Amino acid sequence: MDSTGQTPALAIAGLHKTFGDHLAVRHAELTVAKGSFYGLVGPNGAGKTTMLSMAVGLLRPDEGTSLVFGIDLWQRPDEAKQLIGVLPDGLAMPEQLTGRELLTYLGRVRGMDHDTVTARAEELLAVMELDGDSERTLIIDYSTGMRKKIGLACALLHGPKLLVLDEPFEAIDPVSAAKLKVILRGFVAGGGSVVLSSHVMALVEQLCDTVAIMGRGTILAEGPVDGVRMGRTLEEAFVELVGAEVSAAEGLSWLAS
Numbered sequence: 001m002d003s004t005g006q007t008p009a010l011a012i013a014g015l016h017k018t019f020g021d022h023l024a025v026r027h028a029e030l031t032v033a034k035g036s037f038y039g040l041v042g043p044n045g046a047g048k049t050t051m052l053s054m055a056v057g058l059l060r061p062d063e064g065t066s067l068v069f070g071i072d073l074w075q076r077p078d079e080a081k082q083l084i085g086v087l088p089d090g091l092a093m094p095e096q097l098t099g100r101e102l103l104t105y106l107g108r109v110r111g112m113d114h115d116t117v118t119a120r121a122e123e124l125l126a127v128m129e130l131d132g133d134s135e136r137t138l139i140i141d142y143s144t145g146m147r148k149k150i151g152l153a154c155a156l157l158h159g160p161k162l163l164v165l166d167e168p169f170e171a172i173d174p175v176s177a178a179k180l181k182v183i184l185r186g187f188v189a190g191g192g193s194v195v196l197s198s199h200v201m202a203l204v205e206q207l208c209d210t211v212a213i214m215g216r217g218t219i220l221a222e223g224p225v226d227g228v229r230m231g232r233t234l235e236e237a238f239v240e241l242v243g244a245e246v247s248a249a250e251g252l253s254w255l256a257s
């Protein structure tokens with residue numbers, strides 16, 4: 001339970017992963033309260049995807065646990081996975097299906113009833129603008145943004161209570177991004193919980209109530225966005241915490257000549 005006496009939507013404890021002798025995630029701890037909109041930021045290679053993949057059951061941790069509404073995901077994966085919708089990084093998909101076929105197939109795999117799947121697929125394809133002219137397009141011919149959108153539709157189809165989204169806004173056009181923000185805000189307003197990773201600090205500041213900053217496999221700061229910012233912009237806090245060098249590049253002088 002968290003400080004409010006509620007079971008958190010997601011509680012990660014001691015998640016640890018090495019690839020060979022490379023440490024990707026070091027005993028990560030974080031707690032996502034129910035109803036929270038949680039942002040995870042960090043530089044390239046910080047370990048965000050590795051940590052989220054372990055948290056949702058896509059990558060086996062060396063150590064640690066991930067509890068989804070109190071259910072140990074690696075002990076009781078079927079129960080835990082009913083509760084979460086996941087948008088993984090670099091999602092592999094059945095390329096020879098249309099978006100609607102993919103959603104219908106996924107609904108069957110998840111054991112959902114046919115009418116519910118048909119109605120939800122219709123709505124999701126419309127919201128993601130993957131209907132109409134795109135209706136007959138095979139996934140192999142989708143653009144990067146379209147792939148992201150059908151991935152999101154797949155994550156939402158079974159009506160999860162927690163969404164874990166790895167860079168959901170990457171490659172999405174501004175109109176679709178605005179729609180997606182409305183969907184995610186509505187999801188949280190209705191009691192859902194969201195964890196998303198992003199490189200766009202302004203987006204995290206705009207959407208999220210809680211943020212974690214990760215660097216070199218470690219959670220460097222976690223808490224309410226205002227608490228982590230401490231009077232600075234999130235970008236300033238980020239740069240300070242990860243110790244990035246932001247002075248003008250001294251090299252590459254040949255570029256200007």
Ligand SMILES: Nc1ncnc2c1ncn2[C@@H]1O[C@H](COP(=O)(O)OP(=O)(O)OP(=O)(O)O)[C@@H](O)[C@H]1O
Pocket residue numbers: 019022023024042043044045046047048049050051
């Ligand atoms: N399958 C793998 N095998 C070996 N090393 C890996 C593997 N997956 C990730 N890594 C390494 O683990 C570290 C963390 O990578 P990860 O993809 O989790 O970072 P990230 O924070 O999501 O980065 P980005 O913001 O660039 O997506 C990196 O050094 C990466 O090279």
